[in-house]
Amino acid sequence: MKQHLLLLCIATTSVLAAAEADLILHHGKIVTVDKAFSLQQAIAIKSGRITAIGSNAEVLREQGPATRLIDLQGKTVLPGLIDSHVHIISSALSEARVKLPVFDSIRTIQDYIRARAKTTPEGAWIVIPRTLPPRLKEMRMPTKADLDVTKVHPVAFDGSYVWSANSLALKLSGITRDTPDPPAGQVVKGADGEPNGILRNAAQLLKGVPSPDQGQDEEKAAAVEKLLGLYAAAGLTSVADRAIEPPDVPFFERLKAQDRLPVRVVLTWRVNSNRPVAEIIREINSTPLTTNQGDDRLKMGSFKVTLDGGQSVGTAYQRVPYGPFGRQLYGQTDPDARGMLFVPPDKLLQIFRAARDKGWQLTAHVQGGAAIDTLVATFEKLNAEKPIAPSRSHVMHGSYMSLETILKMKALGVTVDAQAAWLHLDGPALSRVFGTANMRYFFPLRTFIDNGINVAGGSDHMMGHDKNLAVNPFNPFLNMWMAITRRTTEGVTLYPEEAITRQEALKMHTMWAAWQEFSETSKGSLETGKLADLVVIDRDFLMCPVEEIRLIEPLLTIVGGKAVYTAPAMR
Numbered sequence: 001m002k003q004h005l006l007l008l009c010i011a012t013t014s015v016l017a018a019a020e021a022d023l024i025l026h027h028g029k030i031v032t033v034d035k036a037f038s039l040q041q042a043i044a045i046k047s048g049r050i051t052a053i054g055s056n057a058e059v060l061r062e063q064g065p066a067t068r069l070i071d072l073q074g075k076t077v078l079p080g081l082i083d084s085h086v087h088i089i090s091s092a093l094s095e096a097r098v099k100l101p102v103f104d105s106i107r108t109i110q111d112y113i114r115a116r117a118k119t120t121p122e123g124a125w126i127v128i129p130r131t132l133p134p135r136l137k138e139m140r141m142p143t144k145a146d147l148d149v150t151k152v153h154p155v156a157f158d159g160s161y162v163w164s165a166n167s168l169a170l171k172l173s174g175i176t177r178d179t180p181d182p183p184a185g186q187v188v189k190g191a192d193g194e195p196n197g198i199l200r201n202a203a204q205l206l207k208g209v210p211s212p213d214q215g216q217d218e219e220k221a222a223a224v225e226k227l228l229g230l231y232a233a234a235g236l237t238s239v240a241d242r243a244i245e246p247p248d249v250p251f252f253e254r255l256k257a258q259d260r261l262p263v264r265v266v267l268t269w270r271v272n273s274n275r276p277v278a279e280i281i282r283e284i285n286s287t288p289l290t291t292n293q294g295d296d297r298l299k300m301g302s303f304k305v306t307l308d309g310g311q312s313v314g315t316a317y318q319r320v321p322y323g324p325f326g327r328q329l330y331g332q333t334d335p336d337a338r339g340m341l342f343v344p345p346d347k348l349l350q351i352f353r354a355a356r357d358k359g360w361q362l363t364a365h366v367q368g369g370a371a372i373d374t375l376v377a378t379f380e381k382l383n384a385e386k387p388i389a390p391s392r393s394h395v396m397h398g399s400y401m402s403l404e405t406i407l408k409m410k411a412l413g414v415t416v417d418a419q420a421a422w423l424h425l426d427g428p429a430l431s432r433v434f435g436t437a438n439m440r441y442f443f444p445l446r447t448f449i450d451n452g453i454n455v456a457g458g459s460d461h462m463m464g465h466d467k468n469l470a471v472n473p474f475n476p477f478l479n480m481w482m483a484i485t486r487r488t489t490e491g492v493t494l495y496p497e498e499a500i501t502r503q504e505a506l507k508m509h510t511m512w513a514a515w516q517e518f519s520e521t522s523k524g525s526l527e528t529g530k531l532a533d534l535v536v537i538d539r540d541f542l543m544c545p546v547e548e549i550r551l552i553e554p555l556l557t558i559v560g561g562k563a564v565y566t567a568p569a570m571r
Contacts, residue, residue, distance in 0.1 A: 020064025022046045022561060023532075026056050028072030029540065033079050033510045033525040037503055043077065045532040048560035053526055070556075070570075076540050078506065079526050080237025080533030080559065081476045082513035084417050085396070085458025088241045088265070089248070092227035093212065093220065094129060095465045102469045103131040106138050109157065110149045122152040125169075125210055130158050130463045130471055132312040133329055134429030141313075141331040143190075144170065144197030156209050162313035162330065163203040170195055173207040184340050188331045198331035201315055201340060220251070225260045227465065232564040234467045234475055235554040237533040238264040240301055240458070240517060242396070242417075245270070246287050249300075256298045262564040264533075266301040266517050268363070273305050273343050273351065281354040290359040291391075292518055296531060296560075301517050303360035304396065305351060308371035309340050311399055311422075311430060316368030317341045318400060318434075325432045339368050348378050356382060361518075362393035363417065369400035376408050389413025392516055394456070401441040410451040415516055417456045418443055418508075420483035421472050427488035439494060445483055445508075446498040456516040457483070457508030477541075480505040481550035502542055502549070532561040536570070 026042035030053060042059035044052040052059045063069065094100060103109055109128055116126045133141050147155040147166035154169035165173070177194050179187050185202035187195050199205060231239055244252075244267045255261050269289060271280060284303075293300045309315025314322050314330030317339040326332035343351070352362050362379075366372045375395060382388050394415040399422065409416070423443055431439055441447070448455050459479055464470030468478055483505040486494050493499075500508075514524025523531045536556040539548060557565040 019051075019062065020046070021051055021062040021067045023068045023070070023558075024059060024063055025070045025072055025077060025534075025536070026060060028074065028536070029076045030526060031076060031078050031506070031542065032527065033506060034527050040526075043526060043534070045558075045561040048532055048562070050526060050528050050530050050532050053528060072536065075555065076537050076542075077526070078235075078535050078537060078541060079510045079524060080535055080557070081235045081509045082238040082240075082456075082524070083231070083236050083459050083461070083474060083476060083509070084240045084456035084513045084516060085242045085419065085460045086231075086239045086474065087243055087460070087462040088224055088227060088239070089220065089244075090212065091461050091463060091465075091470070092223040094463045096219065096223040096226075100129065100464055102464075102466075103128065103136070105136055106140075106142055106146050109142060110146065113147065113149050113153075113155055117150040117153055120153055124153060125208065126150070126153050126155045127209065128155070128157045130160060132310075132426070132471065133159055133162075134312050134426045135471075139429050139432070140328045141198050143331075144195070147197060154208070156203075156206055158203075159313050161201055161309040161315040163199045163206070164197045164331075165199060165206055166197060169206060170197065173205055175199075175205055179205065184342070186333070188333060196331070200313075200331065201309065217251075221255060221260065224255065225262070228262045228265075229565070230465055230467065231474065232262050232557045232559070233554065235535040235537065235557055236263055236474070236476060237535070237557060237559045237564075238266070238513075238519075238523065240266040240268060242268045242302075242304065242458075242460075243270040244268060246289060249289065252298055261297055263559055264296060264523075265298050267299070268302045268304050269300070269360075270304040270306065271351070271355075273347070277347050277350050280351055284351075284354045284358055284360075291361040296519075296522055301361065302363045302394075303355040303358075305343055305348060305364045307341065307343055307348065307364040307366045307375055308368050309342070311367045312426060314433075315339050316399070317366075317371035317374075319369040319373070319402075320434065320438060322433055323435075329429055329433060338370065341371060341374060345374055345378060348374070349381055352378060352382060353385075356386070356388075356391065361391050362388075363396045365396050367397045367399045369402060369405075372398050372401060373405055376405050376412070376414065379412050379414055380408065383412055387413075392518065394516060397460075399442055400438075401444050401447075403441065403447065406441075406444070406447055406451055406453070409453055415454045415456065415512075416448060417458050417516065418445065418448075419458055419460050419472065419479075420445065420505075420508075421459060421479050423486050423494055424482045424488055425472070427492070427494045428490045431488075431492075431494070436494075442494065444495075444498045445500045445504075449500060449504055454512040454515055455508050456513040457505070458513075475550075476509050477552040478550045480509060481546070483508065484546060484549065506541065532558060534558050538567075538569075
């Protein structure tokens with residue numbers, strides 16, 4: 001009998017020990033983002049998952065001798081935030097060796113060239129990294145005259161789909177007034193008939209421009225680990241890289257195996273569509289990757305095609321011409337130009353059909369309205385063969401919507417990956433290009449949500465390490481503030497009827513983003529059994545003055561029950 005009682009006592013003790021929480025956060029305001037959007041006081045975590053959430057009294061019952069307690073003293077806790085659109089490797093390497101200035105004017109660009117010229121050997125290239133013309137004070141593309149501050153270095157300005165070059169760069173590349181335009185590209189001429197340095201979708205004509213330095217494998221790994229740490233410090237617990245190639249997958253898998261992914265990562269395969277369709281389909285069928293392959297720390301997400309260019313440089317494929325201001329902002333010489341469609345509709349359909357049949361979730365980079373219409377029309381054709389809604393395929397960016405297209409998306413069950421930051425940063429220049437009337441459905445978040453379309457919030461971070469000043473800012477609170485206020489850098493509220501609530505902005509970076517990546521049962525809200533991903537912040541997101549939302553700072557970021565960022569105030 002005594003032996004039986006001893007065994008029973010040992011078994012009971014083991015059960016109690018198993019129930020003891022590793023960590024309890026109590027006396028806080030826990031914003032669960034569950035179906036009821038309930039508010040709780042405390043949360044318990046064990047083995048990386050949430051074991052209890054509720055009142056202080058209820059949750060503190062999970063306390064054991066080894067439980068760590070954090071008294072929140074009324075602070076707010078949110079589910080771990082998700083950025084559905086970043087570019088990890090390029091962003092990580094952008095400041096791996098040298099901190100970049102904020103390129104907000106042509107003068108800043110010229111100062112950078114002068115500084116680099118002092119340490120760069122004569123004849124070696126100086127490249128101004130990715131900078132978007134709408135965000136320059138002058139609101140125009142730099143020309144060769146602007147870049148000719150050095151006569152002994154070829155200089156190139158990376159404006160994404162449109163580049164500029166100085167006189168020496170043009171000379172070394174053999175670009176003259178007689179150089180034929182490449183397919184779908186243009187060597188822009190000045191009033192004198194000579195190239196003015198702007199190369200629209202024609203950067204490939206430049207000879208000798210060095211590729212971005214990827215560094216040694218360990219240098220790249222350290223840079224990526226550092227950037228993911230910066231994401232954690234911003235309150236992000238999950239990010240989706242929106243442009244990798246299959247060879248990048250083993251790199252991320254090594255980082256995961258080495259426990260060097262402080263936040264969760266979802267990878268998007270961007271296929272090179274500038275090839276024969278048969279070759280692309282062979283690659284799709286032979287590459288052993290597909291959506292949801294992996295686990296909660298690292299997995300595959302979408303299959304992506306780049307369908308058009310960028311609104312920031314006048315190559316997005318629009319329904320209407322870019323107009324007179326396009327000449328200044330983009331160096332656009334054709335008043336009837338509407339941008340470029342990089343993949344013909346028939347080819348897109350064939351590529352997507354093959355990817356769908358392989359099990360991929362589908363998406364495409366589309367910014368211009370005509371490109372969005374092309375993508376949604378392709379989804380309609382695929383849907384006629386097999387319902388597309390279960391794949392959670394979506395529009396990527398989708399800047400220039402129309403109500404007709406939104407209603408088609410609703411009928412199809414197609415969602416959107418949206419960048420609210422562009423309302424704030426690019427709204428002033430784009431309103432000058434198209435006129436305010438044509439900005440009516442520029443990121444129409446209210447219309448999306450009212451039509452039952454889940455919106456995943458993303459930044460499209462691609463350059464720089466400052467969460468508020470990078471290209472593009474990856475501060476989720478800044479992005480949520482933009483979605484709530486729709487206020488541009490000039491203080492104009494762009495179509496206030498499309499503004500959304502704080503709760504909806506939070507869902508964009510939690511539940512709706514998790515849903516888009518098939519992770520809504522494991523993250524996106526704070527509920528028992530889900531992954532213990534959360535962020536403690538320095539003020540009340542739901543109740544603070546709206547202007548303070550953009551100023552919110554994380555105090556503690558937890559991923560899988562482990563603190564991946566702790567502010568000095570919480571140490």
